[in-house]
Amino acid sequence: MTDAARASSALVRAARSLARTGELEATLRAIAGQAGNLAGGSATTVLIHDVETALLSTADGGWTIPAADGGTPVVAEAILERRPRWSADPGPELGTLTPGSPRQAILPLVIEDALGAGVEGLLLIGTGTEGPDPAVRDELEAIADLAAVAVRVARLHHVLAEESDYAERLARTDPLTGLVDRRTFEQVLELEVIRAGRQQSPLAVVLVDIDGLGAINETHGSQVGDDILRRVAAAIAGLVRLIDTVARMGGDTIGVVAPGDALGVVGRRIGETVAAIPPVAGAVASVSVGIAHHPDDGATGAELIAAAEEALAAAKAAGPGSLVGSRESR
Numbered sequence: 001m002t003d004a005a006r007a008s009s010a011l012v013r014a015a016r017s018l019a020r021t022g023e024l025e026a027t028l029r030a031i032a033g034q035a036g037n038l039a040g041g042s043a044t045t046v047l048i049h050d051v052e053t054a055l056l057s058t059a060d061g062g063w064t065i066p067a068a069d070g071g072t073p074v075v076a077e078a079i080l081e082r083r084p085r086w087s088a089d090p091g092p093e094l095g096t097l098t099p100g101s102p103r104q105a106i107l108p109l110v111i112e113d114a115l116g117a118g119v120e121g122l123l124l125i126g127t128g129t130e131g132p133d134p135a136v137r138d139e140l141e142a143i144a145d146l147a148a149v150a151v152r153v154a155r156l157h158h159v160l161a162e163e164s165d166y167a168e169r170l171a172r173t174d175p176l177t178g179l180v181d182r183r184t185f186e187q188v189l190e191l192e193v194i195r196a197g198r199q200q201s202p203l204a205v206v207l208v209d210i211d212g213l214g215a216i217n218e219t220h221g222s223q224v225g226d227d228i229l230r231r232v233a234a235a236i237a238g239l240v241r242l243i244d245t246v247a248r249m250g251g252d253t254i255g256v257v258a259p260g261d262a263l264g265v266v267g268r269r270i271g272e273t274v275a276a277i278p279p280v281a282g283a284v285a286s287v288s289v290g291i292a293h294h295p296d297d298g299a300t301g302a303e304l305i306a307a308a309e310e311a312l313a314a315a316k317a318a319g320p321g322s323l324v325g326s327r328e329s330r
Helices: 003-020 024-038 073-081 091-095 134-171 182-199 213-220 222-239 263-275 301-318
Strands: 044-050 055-057 064-066 085-088 103-113 116-127 203-210 245-250 253-259 287-294 323-325
Touching (some): 024 116, 073 103, 073 116, 182 287, 213 222, 222 245, 222 253, 222 263, 287 301, 301 323
Antiparallel strands (some): 044 055, 245 253
8 A cells, every 4th residue: 555545544544533433532542543553553642631720631531741831841842832743752751651662743633713723632653763754744633633623522512511401400490599490309209209119218208388478578578588588498408418309399388309217307407497597677487397208198209299288288277387297297
């Protein structure tokens, strides 16, 4: 095979690796492998550049070095000047990535697009003392460009995934209290019911209603009512465990899904903690609490919510600050 045909084949294979390989680590390994083939079968690796931390690391994060200060000078130069070093002494640290090679070709992965220009990382190719054949250096730079695209695309996918996750969480979050919404509460409850049934473990649902919030809104204004609702929500969220889920069920009702058998104690502590909240514009907060337990009060999420609503209605009928639950009432 002629040098031109070999270079063309390496480029084709590298491009296909970019388009058809899934995970970034596998993609970079395949692309770097084609660079190694073109350079004479030498060892290769790709380092990803983290601009914020000024570190270079392998895709699996298992090997990291400084990109500038405290690092290898030739690496810092390649990043700063954005041009290859075709026959550089890698030094003992960098040389571990291309064992058996006295020199390295160090190619910066340069990107210049609508998002700006920068170095996404480095392609390292272990070489002999003279570096790669000058006849294939353009093709090696083109392969480095493909690796740069792979890293940039992976970064964009990560950003999009984070934004999508944030948007989804935002859509499921009550803007006033910061708690999750009823839909999320019900989904979590169904999962916990399945887990409780499989493990034969306790599960409880609590509903908390702020006593007289409507009257507070009428007497003191909705801003005071909203402030009380936020403070009660924060108090409840601060009491429960990390494995519990707290949600605004709608209006002035807050719900808690609690795996385990400690919710009766927590229910009482909720009332005590809310009662200790300082008055807001003269308005004093108190809550009524209804608790339901799985499987005594219901075998499904819907049945547990209905039982907790019935207990909450009984608590409200008993007067402000009351707690009602099948076990707690015994």
